[in-house]
Amino acid sequence: MTYDIKGKTAIVTGSARGIGKCICSDLLKKGANVVVSDTAEDVGNETTAEFQKEFGESRVVFIRCNVTKEEDLQNLYSKAIATFGYVDIVVNNAGILNEENWKLMMEINVTGLIRSCQLALDNMSTKNKGKGGVVVNLASVAGLMAGEGSKVYHASKHAVYGYTRSQYLTQGTDNVRFNCVCPFLVDTALAQDWDNSNRTFLTSDLIEKLKAHMLKTEDIAEAVIFLIEDESNAGKAYLVTPFQKWDYYEQPSVLPF
Numbered sequence: 001m002t003y004d005i006k007g008k009t010a011i012v013t014g015s016a017r018g019i020g021k022c023i024c025s026d027l028l029k030k031g032a033n034v035v036v037s038d039t040a041e042d043v044g045n046e047t048t049a050e051f052q053k054e055f056g057e058s059r060v061v062f063i064r065c066n067v068t069k070e071e072d073l074q075n076l077y078s079k080a081i082a083t084f085g086y087v088d089i090v091v092n093n094a095g096i097l098n099e100e101n102w103k104l105m106m107e108i109n110v111t112g113l114i115r116s117c118q119l120a121l122d123n124m125s126t127k128n129k130g131k132g133g134v135v136v137n138l139a140s141v142a143g144l145m146a147g148e149g150s151k152v153y154h155a156s157k158h159a160v161y162g163y164t165r166s167q168y169l170t171q172g173t174d175n176v177r178f179n180c181v182c183p184f185l186v187d188t189a190l191a192q193d194w195d196n197s198n199r200t201f202l203t204s205d206l207i208e209k210l211k212a213h214m215l216k217t218e219d220i221a222e223a224v225i226f227l228i229e230d231e232s233n234a235g236k237a238y239l240v241t242p243f244q245k246w247d248y249y250e251q252p253s254v255l256p257f
């Protein structure tokens with residue numbers, strides 16, 4: 001079954017630039033109303049103006065939101081609902097890679113993302129008189145493997161993977177599908193931070209080889225749209241790499257029964 005994006009309302013966090021911006025663009029092309037949201041107000045407003053010119057003023061708004069702030073997240077959901085009537089799709093994309101400021105990184109990549117998922121459920125769950133919906137979380141290949149240069153970033157993305165997969169267990173009663181996308185390196189500002197944090201650990205030859213295989217933001221947006229549209233996607237982790245055909249990441253069960 002195909003979930004029709006046309007006419008739905010989507011919130012994308014951290015979407016002033018990079019992967020989030022590209023996801024907004026694809027959602028708009030599919031006919032959704034979109035809330036662009038970020039801490040970077042100037043870039044967020046520029047991005048929103050760009051989209052309004054292309055897709056119509058009434059279909060896009062910018063709402064400033066720092067995902068580490070409870071009041072900002074509450075305001076994001078309430079303003080989105082006041083503007084468009086309902087929130088159907090949430091893409092928790094905001095994330096940083098900063099090993100030095102690792103506590104902030106955990107607050108953004110993990111705590112802020114989980115709190116946004118909780119608010120999504122509060123508003124969308126049919127148990128709370130919502131109409132159901134879809135949430136896609138930005139994990140990473142870093143959430144599926146170890147990484148010596150950016151250990152806390154890897155831990156944060158393992159958390160996104162674990163939380164998203166665990167939400168699957170209640171999916172049937174909430175009617176909110178949770179999925180995550182796990183991309184390899186993508187050509188954005190964040191990939192530069194990855195490069196810097198790994199310089200002392202990986203040989204520059206290996207870094208250059210890995211960077212020669214960077215994904216484009218369009219690849220990730222395409223994967224996110226697939227996770228939203230194909231209704232069989234629930235509790236899935238979708239691996240997007242330049243080395244193999246994109247596929248679900250399946251962990252072996254550790255339970256003996």
Ligand SMILES: NC(=O)c1ccc[n+]([C@@H]2O[C@H](COP(=O)([O-])OP(=O)(O)OC[C@H]3O[C@@H](n4cnc5c(N)ncnc54)[C@H](O)[C@@H]3O)[C@@H](O)[C@H]2O)c1
Pocket residue numbers: 013014015016017018019020037038039040065066067068093094095096108138139140141182183184185186187188189190191
């Ligand atoms: N670029 C990659 O190689 C790569 C690979 C796998 C996963 N990811 C994940 O994709 C997501 C997007 O990354 P990107 O590469 O587009 O990075 P980016 O740096 O280009 O964009 C991230 C956006 O998040 C915003 N942001 C930062 N802190 C915020 C906060 N507290 N609240 C709200 N917004 C905030 C930034 O202002 C920026 O606009 C991240 O979660 C990242 O971990 C990226």
